[in-house]
Amino acid sequence: MRKPIMAANWKMNKTHLEAIHYIEELRNRLHHKAYDRCDVVICPPFTAIRSVQTVVDADELPMAVGAQNMYWEDSGAFTGEVSHEMLTKMNVKFVILGHSERREHFHESDEAVNNKVKTALDNDITPIVCVGETLTEREAGFTNDKVGSQILEGLKGLDDERVGRMVIAYEPIWAIGTGRTATPDDAQETISKIRGYVREVYPGAADAVRIQYGGSVNTGNVDDLMAQEDVDGALVGGASLDPVQFARIVEYE
Ligand code: PGA
Numbered sequence: 001m002r003k004p005i006m007a008a009n010w011k012m013n014k015t016h017l018e019a020i021h022y023i024e025e026l027r028n029r030l031h032h033k034a035y036d037r038c039d040v041v042i043c044p045p046f047t048a049i050r051s052v053q054t055v056v057d058a059d060e061l062p063m064a065v066g067a068q069n070m071y072w073e074d075s076g077a078f079t080g081e082v083s084h085e086m087l088t089k090m091n092v093k094f095v096i097l098g099h100s101e102r103r104e105h106f107h108e109s110d111e112a113v114n115n116k117v118k119t120a121l122d123n124d125i126t127p128i129v130c131v132g133e134t135l136t137e138r139e140a141g142f143t144n145d146k147v148g149s150q151i152l153e154g155l156k157g158l159d160d161e162r163v164g165r166m167v168i169a170y171e172p173i174w175a176i177g178t179g180r181t182a183t184p185d186d187a188q189e190t191i192s193k194i195r196g197y198v199r200e201v202y203p204g205a206a207d208a209v210r211i212q213y214g215g216s217v218n219t220g221n222v223d224d225l226m227a228q229e230d231v232d233g234a235l236v237g238g239a240s241l242d243p244v245q246f247a248r249i250v251e252y253e
Contacts, residue, residue, distance in 0.1 A: 006236070007236065010043060010068075014045065023042070041093075041128075043065075044068075065091065065093065065094075070087060113129065117166070129166060131169070132170060143190060151194060155201065171215050181218075184225050184228050188228035195230055211232050216238070218249070234249060
């Protein structure tokens with residue numbers, strides 16, 4: 001049985017004070033049984049990680065903190081980048097890697113994503129690796145080719161044990177921030193394909209790896225998405241900025 005994982009991707013939103021208020025509100029909204037049923041991960045900007053962690057620690061909240069990016073080198077002359085050690089020393093347990101916004105605006109290649117994935121897994125940070133197709137690729141029938149190659153390249157050189165520990169997020173680019181969600185059937189179909197691609201290379205990991213859906217997940221569609229056999233959680237952007245909405249998403253029915 002795979003434990004579902006619900007992750008909030010705040011992107012470039014919220015100051016550190018706004019982050020504190022958010023976590024306090026989320027704490028008040030979430031029932032304790034929600035944490036038993038699924039993992040809850042908050043991915044604030046780097047500047048708010050410490051503030052989020054302070055509330056989580058003070059109240060012993062069973063939620064994890066994630067980062068939205070990380071560089072693969074240990075340290076050095078890489079102005080503007082953040083290393084695995086900087087994250088683990090702040091008790092960061094997850095990192096979103098290869099988000100489509102980073103691939104598009106910051107030209108992150110599959111090779112860069114692969115380097116980051118290896119570094120994260122070797123340093124006890126669970127990567128949430130994002131894959132997904134554009135609308136043009138979808139309409140041309142290339143969805144499976146695109147996500148298949150992102151999986152093969154992004155997960156190159158690993159092994160069953162490490163792949164089994166990671167999280168993959170299927171995020172069709174046309175559904176991100178657009179209010180257009182993949183239908184539950186479409187999400188299920190592509191996610192089960194992704195599990196199949198993982199199985200081809202890492203047969204021992206395919207049943208263990210958790211695969212989320214992301215792209216305009218909200219309080220109205222989360223229940224149907226989570227009812228799908230292969231959907232192991234959600235990576236939530238816009239709707240995660242409101243603690244009331246994110247609490248409802250975490251407590252999907
Ligand atoms: P969205 O973003 O929920 O606003 O579509 C999801 C994501 O980009 O992770």
